[in-house]
Amino acid sequence: MTDNFDYDLLVIGSGPGGYVAAIRAAQLGLKTACVESRETLGGTCLNVGCIPSKAMLHASEIYHEAHSGALEKFGIKLTGTKLDLKQMHAEKSKAVEELTGGIAFLFKKNKVDWIKGHAAFESANSVKVGKKTVTAKNIMIATGSSVTPLPGVDIDNSKHVIVDSTGALDLPKVPGHMVVIGGGVIGLELGSVWLRLGAKVTVVEYLDKILPGMDGDIRKDAARIFKKQGFDIKTSTKVTGASVKGKKATLTIEPAKGGDAETLEADVVLVAIGRKPNTEGLALDKAGLSTNDRGQIEVGHDFQTSVPGVYAIGDVTPGPMLAHKAEDEGIAAAEFVAGQQGIVNHDLIPGVVYTHPEIASIGKTEEEVKEAGIKYKVGKFPFMGNSRAKTNRDTDGYVKVIADAESDRVLGAHIISSLAGTLIAQVTQAMEFGTTSEDIAYTCHAHPTHSEAVKEAAMAVQGKPIHI
Ligand code: FAD
Ligand code: NAI
Numbered sequence: 374m375t376d377n378f379d380y381d382l383l384v385i386g387s388g389p390g391g392y393v394a395a396i397r398a399a400q401l402g403l404k405t406a407c408v409e410s411r412e413t414l415g416g417t418c419l420n421v422g423c424i425p426s427k428a429m430l431h432a433s434e435i436y437h438e439a440h441s442g443a444l445e446k447f448g449i450k451l452t453g454t455k456l457d458l459k460q461m462h463a464e465k466s467k468a469v470e471e472l473t474g475g476i477a478f479l480f481k482k483n484k485v486d487w488i489k490g491h492a493a494f495e496s497a498n499s500v501k502v503g504k505k506t507v508t509a510k511n512i513m514i515a516t517g518s519s520v521t522p523l524p525g526v527d528i529d530n531s532k533h534v535i536v537d538s539t540g541a542l543d544l545p546k547v548p549g550h551m552v553v554i555g556g557g558v559i560g561l562e563l564g565s566v567w568l569r570l571g572a573k574v575t576v577v578e579y580l581d582k583i584l585p586g587m588d589g590d591i592r593k594d595a596a597r598i599f600k601k602q603g604f605d606i607k608t609s610t611k612v613t614g615a616s617v618k619g620k621k622a623t624l625t626i627e628p629a630k631g632g633d634a635e636t637l638e639a640d641v642v643l644v645a646i647g648r649k650p651n652t653e654g655l656a657l658d659k660a661g662l663s664t665n666d667r668g669q670i671e672v673g674h675d676f677q678t679s680v681p682g683v684y685a686i687g688d689v690t691p692g693p694m695l696a697h698k699a700e701d702e703g704i705a706a707a708e709f710v711a712g713q714q715g716i717v718n719h720d721l722i723p724g725v726v727y728t729h730p731e732i733a734s735i736g737k738t739e740e741e742v743k744e745a746g747i748k749y750k751v752g753k754f755p756f757m758g759n760s761r762a763k764t765n766r767d768t769d770g771y772v773k774v775i776a777d778a779e780s781d782r783v784l785g786a787h788i789i790s791s792l793a794g795t796l797i798a799q800v801t802q803a804m805e806f807g808t809t810s811e812d813i814a815y816t817c818h819a820h821p822t823h824s825e826a827v828k829e830a831a832m833a834v835q836g837k838p839i840h841i
Pocket of ligand 1: 385386389390391408415417418421491493515516517538539559687695696697699
């Protein structure tokens with residue numbers, strides 16, 4: 374296909390969107406290259422996002438179980454448990470290195486050329502990387518996103534006082550008091566890490582509830598569980614300024630709707646108020662492209678932008694900023710470039726918050742169904758009634774299934790459970806096949822497993838669960 378171009382497809386960015394697109398394109402016979410400005414492949418997700426955060430969540434959970442005496446009820450008495458934070462960081466870095474190195478291996482195996490450097494458009498078919506011009510018949514923008522700054526609260530990861538998620542993944546010591554600005558996914562995941570390791574954690578959230586976008590019941594009950602764990606959550610509160618003196622920060626906060634200001638002292642402030650698409654320095658105008666009012670690149674169903682032959686996927690485009698959304702778009706977009714039909718069902722992108730318990734969601738929330746004027750039924754089943762959860766002494770949470778009152782089609786499912794991220798996959802797959810709640814209720818689920826709670830919540834849609 375190359376005609377007179379260097380490549381059939383040039384992908385800009387090697388995050389989960391870009392690297393997956395490049396591999397799929399190469400598998401489909403396209404001569405493919407991927408430009409990456411970082412030293413290693415894998416983007417935000419592998420280097421400073423999904424992977425290191427999950428490594429710290431896993432390690433801190435084990436530490437907390439061992440250190441807090443939570444294992445004593447199982448007859449396990451541990452004395453002298455100590456935290457070696459340096460080793461915890463080292464093990465996290467090892468996981469990151471193995472996985473980013475794995476992408477380099479996959480690029481070699483699939484004959485994807487890795488071009489190191491920052492790409493900027495020269496035209497719709499060429500980019501400049503350093504002093505070199507690279508041409509391609511098709512170009513895919515997969516440049517991802519970066520932290521949204523908060524005016525007046527200046528992030529400097531090197532000082533370890535006011536940090537973003539990257540800085541919060543690498544703190545050299547456990548802070549006495551960490552203030553997290555933003556009660557979203559990053560704030561709760563990374564707040565959990567440092568809470569478990571011994572910090573006092575205060576979350577300052579602008580809205581009246583944490584976790585915007587999630588089902589209302591889940592937002593309320595998750596907040597209750599997090600407070601029980603020791604999080605101090607200040608909702609309807611805004612941060613209006615910050616100052617740093619030595620190793621301490623002072624934040625000024627006030628009620629979101631106005632009122633008396635107060636101050637909060639912190640050893641570390643984590644700014645986690647969202648992420649913004651990366652388009653700066655890309656010279657989009659040279660390709661004839663522009664962004665929408667949220668800074669995103671709009672695409673059609675085939676992931677093509679307004680300029681034929683230029684595609685965009687992942688965090689730089691509208692939709693949830695999630696690695697699996699970027700990956701699936703990468704595969705589908707590469708298939709379109711190769712002349713095939715790619716498919717992504719944007720109505721069924723699961724979301725998982727990897728706290729303990731985990732919080733997972735698929736499809737519509739109860740609020741969305743109500744607003745759409747759909748008649749619906751809800752089935753709920755608490756893990757308190759699930760034998761495996763009871764056996765494991767792990768009963769926080771429930772499964773909530775929302776189904777259409779007339780057709781019984783499942784419209785959404787929302788789960789709080791230590792295994793929510795794993796459990797949501799079965800509902801997602803069932804929903805892809807147009808499941809009814811009855812289909813789930815009459816599917817045999819192994820006993821004793823947490824998954825039986827999904828079956829019972831589906832039975833509860835008809836008002837007939839067995840174990841409550
Ligand atoms: P990115 O992963 O952001 O990759 C884009 C790449 O493009 C970057 O490496 C960048 O250096 C490169 N780039 C940008 N501009 C240029 C240029 N001009 N030239 C060359 N290279 C360029 N999502 C989940 O689904 N699950 C999680 O558990 C999860 N945890 C997260 C935890 C944290 C702390 C953070 C910050 C994010 C997390 N996310 C998670 C979100 C996830 O990381 C992103 O949704 C995902 O990485 C987006 O993939 P992407 O390919 O669009 O872009
Ligand atoms: P977020 O959008 O999840 O949460 C940001 C929170 O900050 C919201 O609750 C918002 O109301 C609040 N906020 C905004 N401005 C504020 C202000 N001035 N003061 C106080 N609160 C304010 O964004 P977050 O946590 O930064 O994560 C960014 C993205 O990364 C998310 O879109 C998420 O999809 C992705 N991510 C996904 C993970 C996962 O899938 N497990 C883990 C971590 C990140």
